[in-house]
Amino acid sequence: MPARRPTLAIIGRPNVGKSTLFNRITRSRAALVADVPGLTRDPKVGIGRLGEAGYIVVDTGGIDETSDDVLAGRVAEHALAVARDCDAAIFVVDGRAGLNAADELLAAELRRAGVALALAVNKAEGLDGALVTAEFRRLGIAAVFAISAAHGDGVAALVEHLTGSWPPASSYLAEDDGRTRIAVVGRPNVGKSTLVNRVLGEERMITYDLPGTTRDSVDADFERHGRAYTIIDTAGLRRKSRTEGVAEKFSAVQTLQALDRAQVVLLVLDARDGITEQDVTLLGMVVESGRALVVVVNKWDGLDADQRQRIKSELDRRLRFATFAEIHFISALHGSGVGDLFGAVDAAAAAALRTHKTGDLTRLLEAALAAHQPPLVRGRRIKLRYAHMGGLNPPTIVIHGNQVDALPGSYQRYLENYFREALGLVGTPIRLELRQSDNPYAGRRNKLTPRQQAKRRRLMQHVKRKK
CATH class of the missing domain: 3.40.50.300 (P-loop containing nucleotide triphosphate hydrolases)
Incomplete structure (x- = not known):
């Protein structure tokens, strides 16, 4: 039986960007976030998608009441309990608001918990990283990262620091x-x-x-x-x-x-x-x-x-x-x-x-394209060239083509439904993975034939005589 996935907690005062960081790490939409009632604010739980490790992310959400003073009581106690139970924790602070007494209280509790801990100084976009983190180093947390949860700056390095040694996601599968x-x-x-x-x-x-x-x-x-x-x-x-x-x-x-x-x-x-x-x-x-x-x-x-x-x-x-x-x-x-x-x-x-042959999938792709062509992007038609299997449970179909990054979500859903119906897939979702085809001639110069080289020399001489 695979071991359980480790858990990564996101902890901090209200309005410091915890939910934004949670969505960034889990790459989730609000409708796909698990809201579990029973705490000051409902915590959110999701699968971490950043990095190679397999882990669960817990956004404690409600480490606050109406004022920061409450952190000295029940709320700080709750944060400490969450941190002790998780394998690592991200303590989020607001880099633009600066350090305050509530941050210091919570940091002291988290340090005493003995959990693997990193400090994320959020909302640091457009600011000097060294300057924005300077005052927060008083909190006594060794790993300090200047990040922007909204834009993604610094988040990958933060997550890698805490989860880099954890087992990969594949080790938890059935x-x-x-x-x-x-x-x-x-x-x-x-x-x-x-x-x-x-x-x-x-x-x-x-x-x-x-x-x-x-x-x-x-x-x-x-x-x-x-x-x-x-x-x-x-x-x-x-x-x-x-x-x-x-x-x-x-x-x-x-x-x-x-x-x-x-x-x-x-x-x-x-x-x-x-x-x-x-x-x-x-x-x-x-x-x-x-x-x-x-x-x-x-x-x-x-x-x-x-x-x-x-x-x-x-x-x-x-x-x-x-x-x-x-x-x-x-x-x-x-x-x-x-x-x-x-x-x-x-x-x-x-x-x-169930596995499917590359030839069969490519023929289905061609039939789907013939029935409903991809849209134009800047006057050019998106080209999808061939398809092959990329994984099972769920069936994953890899499609190679040009300008695939511009393929609209509606057309991707059309392809998913087309493949599902044509392959008779009942009871399982299907995932598409779009890959940009490499240009085999990129970075290579054409080698001229002797006749082409002679013609090039004649043209060069003609240009020189005109000068």
């Missing part, structure tokens, strides 16, 4: 041992453990009708019709007082770690609640991870015809960015529809792990 690994994710109390119990045919998971309790991932191996599976349930219960740390209490962290180890995800929704914001957030996390997906709408048996039609319409509207996923309506408690899930899981896993 092992290929012939088993299909299924992660069961969803909000508290939607019926995840009941579904797992139904699949396993035994009371392997303790189930309570109490939402919000802290959960560990629990694995169970089983076989069905000669196929081997491992089911990863993120709803194994334990008492809150026995959790090991603040970051591990975030269900989003546990979900991300479960996604690392899975090939297929069952996202469980509660039909009685409809589609909540947290459901959409979890769906965004799954889509961003690239894992194959089956959407499971539980407690379907308790709805009348009008309620069922309303839920189906809501699914069509709110899950529009995951149309590749099959949707199944079940009752985990009574077992109706549960058996059909395995066909969807097998189909999604097969699609996510």
Whole structure:
């Protein structure tokens, strides 16, 4: 089993640019950020995308109340707890506002925590790095970086300093041992453990009708019709007082770690609640991870015809960015529809792990271009030349061409849908990687033939006589 991803915390006063830095490091949009309620402000959790390492980023968000004085109490205590639980922390300060007493208080607490720490002096664009960081060196943090989270200046070096020795992202992916690994994710109390119990045919998971309790991932191996599976349930219960740390209490962290180890995800929704914001957030996390997906709408048996039609319409509207996923309506408690899930899981896993020949992909690319040409850029047509496989789970198709950086997002989505439909990929997202074709003659001078050289000499002599 792969080790868990390390966590990187972003800590600081309000309005110093923590959220901007979080978005820069995770390369995320707000809709794909996991908001976990229960703190002064909701923390955000995402996968780090800067650097080669695989890690989870936690933006503590709410290290403030209405004034900096509160840092001496509960808020500073919360920051310290987050820092102790994470593997490294970025302490963000405002380079334009300058150093204040709140920064000094928080820095002292973070130093005592003993966590790997770097100081990010933000909003340093257009300023001299040495000058803007000078007064902050009084905080006693050895690693100091002048950055601009908004523009990206200095962020890569900051992240590399803290994560450079961490294992690469590939080391956390599911092992290929012939088993299909299924992660069961969803909000508290939607019926995840009941579904797992139904699949396993035994009371392997303790189930309570109490939402919000802290959960560990629990694995169970089983076989069905000669196929081997491992089911990863993120709803194994334990008492809150026995959790090991603040970051591990975030269900989003546990979900991300479960996604690392899975090939297929069952996202469980509660039909009685409809589609909540947290459901959409979890769906965004799954889509961003690239894992194959089956959407499971539980407690379907308790709805009348009008309620069922309303839920189906809501699914069509709110899950529009995951149309590749099959949707199944079940009752985990009574077992109706549960058996059909395995066909969807097998189909999604097969699609996510299927390889395709370069010739086939290139012919499909040519057909897509013939049906709908790329747009013109500065009067020139974008040229896409050939395609080949670039990875599995999710299937990644690499397309080579000219001016690919200018290819609009709408046309990229057209290509994704075209490839998905033509290849019959059901249950898995597809990713495109665009690469600029190299000019094989760049930097090379044409070698003239003897006849061309003689003609060149005659032209040169003619020009000289005219002078």
